[in-house]
Amino acid sequence: MxxxxxxxxxxxxxxxxxxxxxxxxxxxxxxxxxxxxxxxxxxxxxxxxxxxxxxxxxxxxxxxxxxxxxxxxxxxxxxxxxxxxxxxxxxPGEGADAVLWEQLAGATHEESTLSVTYIAFLALATMIAACGVVLDNAILIVGAMAVGPEFGPLAGFCTALVRRAPRLAWRSLTALLVGFAAAMAITVLFSLFMDAVGLFSVERLDGERPNTGFVYAPDWFSFVVAVLAGAAGTLSLTSSKAGALVGVAISVTTVPAAANAAVALSYGELGQTRGSTEQLLLNLLGIVVAGTLTLLVQKALWARRAERPSRRQRFRRRA
The missing domain is CATH 3.30.70.120 (Alpha-Beta Plaits)
Incomplete structure (x- = not known):
């Protein structure tokens, strides 16, 4: 209620x-x-x-x-x-299936605001992921995924496309592009500092990384996972199941890919930089496509369901 x-x-x-x-x-x-x-x-x-x-x-x-x-x-x-x-x-219908568009627009509007706090969270997540890719530590990668706030602007962009709200779309896109650019620039400086104090090295970056090598090797599985995560994340927002967002956050490799691209760039490893950037863009595209389609399907299904009589109304007709 x-x-x-x-x-x-x-x-x-x-x-x-x-x-x-x-x-x-x-x-x-x-x-x-x-x-x-x-x-x-x-x-x-x-x-x-x-x-x-x-x-x-x-x-x-x-x-x-x-x-x-x-x-x-x-x-x-x-x-x-x-x-x-x-x-x-x-x-009519079920409460869990209903979408409160005003509430969704308000929530995504707040999450899509380009603020110092948003950039700080994204930069911190990217630096944590940088440590994870250099150390080939999957736990750090998962932690960085959970910290990253990028799903808010992605959800905002999907909502804006469905509601045809250009201001929200521009705000969300700005938060994504500027946020990731700032986070990656900060991570490049962080990587240079860590290399200067002997904690990062190009040998570690180019060495065997069985746990984190996927972040610069995009494939169709990356896109499929991003699509599934985008659909799950959108459903969690529209149904107020916020707990599912944590699972979504650790399912896609946006932040780790950005981190690996930044570290590789600091060492002039353009191959890894290019591969990680492709991984990042592939994940962002998959989430946007899935999120937008999920909202469109929900909108269409709910419009059709709302026209049907409720259970009590059907019972009264039979009586």
Whole structure:
């Protein structure tokens, strides 16, 4: 269930109340006349099944409440109510399959912002991965993958393509390109420093690396894994299953490939630099393709499912 708290201009309260009462899947409606001070108006609160949340939020926005009032949406982790159970049964589809596009756009917008913190995380992840590729240490590679924040901009770019939002697309693409460029430049300097103090060497980079040699040898398996990870990551975002993102992060070799390219560049090893760059671009492409297709499929399936009657409505028809 979702909990919505809406600030409504007093002259529109009756219209909003009728909208909520006429929407299948809404319950626990409460109206507090004159409770809002900034902006001034009435406060309308209610719970709604996740399945119909996106459509209802669109209706509230269409009535200008985002400009003249406020719309706050919260996920309800625990709700003990018979009426809430009935509301979820009345709503068509399953809550886990519903996509809240406004929530997804807001989350990816925040994650796609090019900030000092974002670049710091990406640079730190790339430097950790640099240590992993030089030492041929798979544990460091996995750790670097988990630290890297690059899936946020990738998800933002996919969302922007589906929603045809050029500003979000440009913001996400900028965060990806500038972020990786900055992280790789910092890692080149880090590699030069580590070589100066005797911790990195070209012999280690060119030596046998059975655990990490894959980061500069792209193949079709790299693309397949990136596609699968992109689909899984997108599903984890749209279904609020954030725990799956950790698995996605350690499934693709974006950060390790960028790290190996930076270290190889610091030693003038252009072959490895080229191979690692190809690995990086192949993974980014796979995630974008899979993420965009996943969102398009979800959008189409949910639109078709929302037109079907709910279980309770089908039961009433039979009765």
């Amino acid at each position: 979702l909990h919505l708290r809406v600030i409504v201009p007093a002259d529109r309260t009756d219209d909003i109340v009728r909208l909520v009462e006429g929407t299948v899947g809404c319950t626990h409606l409460a109206v507090l006349p004159g409770a809002a001070r900034d902006p001034a108006g009435d406060v309308v609160m209610f719970d709604v099944a996740r399945e119909v949340g996106d459509g209802l939020i669109d209706e509230l926005r269409a009535r200008g409440l985002a400009e003249n009032g406020a719309i706050a949406v919260e996920n309800v982790d625990l709700l003990l109510s018979k009426r809430a159970d009935e509301a979820e049964e009345e709503a």
